[in-house]
Amino acid sequence: MSDFDTTLTNLGIPRYNTSSTTSGTTLDTKDTSRLGKTDMGVSDFLALMTAQLKNQDPFQPVDNSQMVAQMAQFSSLSGITEMSSTLKTIASQLSGGSLNDAIGYVGKNVLVQGSTAYPRTTGGLAGAVALEKDATNVTVTIKDKDGNTLKTIEMGKETKGAVAWDWDGKTDDGKDAGEGPFNVSVTATDGTGNVKAYPLVWAPVTAVSMGSDGKPVLTLPGIGNVSTDAIWQVG
Incomplete structure (x- = not known):
């Protein structure tokens, strides 16, 4: 032993x-x-x-x-x-x-990066432009699902950061743009050329799940899944 x-x-x-x-x-x-x-x-x-x-x-x-x-x-x-x-x-x-x-986000509207937007229940549409630096000319273009331009919003000179815009839901010729969904794009320039910019749109949170990295993921119609870190604002 x-x-x-x-x-x-x-x-x-x-x-x-x-x-x-x-x-x-x-x-x-x-x-x-x-x-x-x-x-x-x-x-x-x-x-x-x-x-x-x-x-x-x-x-x-x-x-x-x-x-x-x-x-x-x-x-x-x-x-x-x-x-x-x-x-x-x-x-x-x-x-x-x-x-x-994160479950508390369900039913609320959040402002995130995206190009697909749905109108408010009261009509019209709101969003923002995220600018990497100051720009002398900022333009927001809203199109229908077929790619036809409905509205062009000239915002002019804007500073670095998120700049809000609002659209009443009327086309450039004064007609009702309909129920959407709409495609939103932005452009920005300064004295030396293009300024990096991207659109921010409001979207309702329909569901919440846990991502593979252990962080909550929000489901937004027309946009898909985004992390809570991607939220700019909660409405």
Whole structure:
């Protein structure tokens, strides 16, 4: 019998073998209820260390530095395991809380980057232009689903950032533009050429789900799925 087996026997701990039985103890390998915990806790470590001290050769005792090293190693491993478990719990709670918070967006309108927009129930359409830098001339073009230009909005000189615009739902010749959906595009220039710009449109949140990265994803008609980080404003 090995020293390890002797230590286990002195402690009254049976050693199980998945293919056979030892020490006269029979264990059904399919019944895991008797196995209890499979990791070593602090009490287990102390019990084994005590047994090691009791059974050591008095003429060749365990070196103090070796024992201190074993204790330090166990303490470090125990701390890492506990920290890992704590972080997993925190991450789970945060992801759950984020999804619960995102559910509050359902039924609300959000301003996000997109080119497809639906009119308000009261008529007309609102949106914004996101400018990377100041522009001397900003233009918003609204088209129908067939690509026909319905309205051109000349905004003129605008500064860097998000600049709001509003359309009453009438075409350039004064007719009712209909129920949409509409396609929105923007252009911007300054004295040196084109300025990077993109359209921001209002859209209702119809559903919320959890993305593969663990962050909430909002479903918007005509636009698709966007993360909550992409929201510019909530209406």
